[in-house]
Amino acid sequence: MLTIANTSFSSRLLTGTGKFSTPATMLDALASSGTELVTLALRRLDRRDRDAIFEPLQAAGYRLLPNTSGARTAEEAIQAAQLTREAMGTPWLKLEIHPDPRYLLPDPVETLKAAERLVQLGFVVLPYVHADPVLCKRLEEAGCAAVMPLAAPIGSNQGLVTAPFIDIIIEQSRVPVIVDAGLGAPSQAADAMERGADAVLVNTAIATATHPVAMAAAFKAAVEAGFQARQAGLATPGLRAAASSPLTAFLETGGDSDVG
Amino acid sequence: MMIICNGEGFELPANATLADALSIYLEDSETPASRGLAVACNGDVVPRSLWSQRPLTDGDRLDLFSAVAGG
Numbered sequence: 001m002l003t004i005a006n007t008s009f010s011s012r013l014l015t016g017t018g019k020f021s022t023p024a025t026m027l028d029a030l031a032s033s034g035t036e037l038v039t040l041a042l043r044r045l046d047r048r049d050r051d052a053i054f055e056p057l058q059a060a061g062y063r064l065l066p067n068t069s070g071a072r073t074a075e076e077a078i079q080a081a082q083l084t085r086e087a088m089g090t091p092w093l094k095l096e097i098h099p100d101p102r103y104l105l106p107d108p109v110e111t112l113k114a115a116e117r118l119v120q121l122g123f124v125v126l127p128y129v130h131a132d133p134v135l136c137k138r139l140e141e142a143g144c145a146a147v148m149p150l151a152a153p154i155g156s157n158q159g160l161v162t163a164p165f166i167d168i169i170i171e172q173s174r175v176p177v178i179v180d181a182g183l184g185a186p187s188q189a190a191d192a193m194e195r196g197a198d199a200v201l202v203n204t205a206i207a208t209a210t211h212p213v214a215m216a217a218a219f220k221a222a223v224e225a226g227f228q229a230r231q232a233g234l235a236t237p238g239l240r241a242a243a244s245s246p247l248t249a250f251l252e253t254g255g256d257s258d259v260g
Numbered sequence: 261m262m263i264i265c266n267g268e269g270f271e272l273p274a275n276a277t278l279a280d281a282l283s284i285y286l287e288d289s290e291t292p293a294s295r296g297l298a299v300a301c302n303g304d305v306v307p308r309s310l311w312s313q314r315p316l317t318d319g320d321r322l323d324l325f326s327a328v329a330g331g
Contacts, residue, residue: 016331026329041330044266044323045297047286054296054327067330082305083325087298154331181331203331 002199004176005092005124005145007063009036012193013223014065014178016203019155020212023053027060029206033216038062039094039201041069042084054088065126067094072107074114081118093118094148096128104154108135112142119143128180131162136169136177146175148201151192152182155204159188163195170196186215186222193226194234261318278306278314281322296327 001008015035020026030038038057057064066084071077077097085091095118097111098104106129118125124145129135131149139147149169152158159182160166170177176198183189189200202219209215261276262269265285272281278301299306300323306314 017329018331020329023329039331040296040327042296042298042325043328045295045326049326049328052295052326053329066327069330083298083300086305086307087296087325088327201331 002176004037004126009063009199010034011036011220011223012199012227013189013220014039014180014199014201015206015216016201017053017057018203019207023056025212026053026207027056029212029216030057030060030062032213032220033202033206034220036063037065039065039067039203040088041067042080042087043070063092064088064090065092065094066090067096067128068114069096069098071097071114072099072110073097074110074117077110077114078117078121081114081121081123085123091122092124092126094126094128098128098154106130106150108132111135112138115139115144116142126178131165131169133165133168133172136173140173140175144175146178146198147173148178148180150181151179151188152184154181156182157184157205158182159184160191160195163191166192166197167195186218189219190222190226190229193223194229196230199223261316263316263319264321266322266324272316276316277312278310278316278322279312281316282311282324285322285324298325299323300325 002012011034013033013035014037015030015033016039017026066088068077068080071080081093095114097107099107111127115125115127119142126146126148127139127144128148136147151160151162178199178201179192179197180201183202184205192200206212206216261272263272302321
């Protein structure tokens with residue numbers, strides 16, 4: 001079981017709710033993914049928008065993880081957090097502060113500052129950060145419930161480009177490590193899990209697939225396979241061949257074969 | 261009285277509360293809770309439990325936010 005802030009989850013796949021073509025497709029894909037924890041955002045109310053998604057998500061029993069996207073400073077994130085806690089009735093928070101719209105890379109200084117304050121205010125803080133092992137330790141010390149280092153820029157589908165640093169974060173972390181952002185294919189999610197990530201968060205790769213419901217199922221299977229492989233203990237890579245079959249030649253007379 | 265709601269001015273009966281303002285502004289049968297709504301009055305977040313008790317005064321500025329899809 002994945003445990004974050006004393007709450008247990010059977011699924012190690014967190015999903016976002018953005019970029020789906022319709023709310024119905026989103027709900028079907030979430031069901032297919034087996035996810036139990038889903039992210040949402042907060043925006044200024046648009047009275048004409050009739051695509052209310054909050055109630056259906058709540059009715060379906062998902063635990064909600066509102067984000068602070070749109071915040072560019074610690075101060076804005078803290079204001080956004082207070083609004084999301086009120087709007088969605090949960091102290092859980094995906095803290096994200098990315099001032100630069102081109103790469104959407106998280107601001108480490110503002111994120112740490114906001115995390116320290118939000119923990120004091122009673123929030124369950126899951127910060128979205130660059131794959132920076134030092135920063136992740138600082139956030140853990142500040143009382144964050146998990147860390148969410150990025151695989152690659154949000155929505156880029158580049159895969160686990162930060163792999164060597166994710167490995168260090170996983171080795172050092174005493175809170176769950178959730179690899180977030182940039183995972184474009186189920187194989188990449190499996191890779192993150194095989195490396196020892198506690199969970200992954202996927203949105204774009206599912207939402208923008210030709211068949212989102214089927215892709216959600218593929219990610220579910222990949223996350224489970226990657227986790228099981230990690231638990232099973234992966235074989236060590238080596239340069240030389242190591243025969244899997246007995247090296248006794250039976251087709252030739254006399255002598256051992258080189259064939260494995 | 262006149263208040264400002266998400267930048268638009270709108271007219272409310274005297275003695276209206278924040279809860280009254282929301283039901284008039286939203287103009288529909290949906291409850292604010294169904295949208296995942298949060299409200300700030302003059303910059304301060306007002307807890308849902310206080311909406312029906314919070315009196316408004318002429319010129320108050322309401323900011324309304326709601327849950328939307330996101331990653």
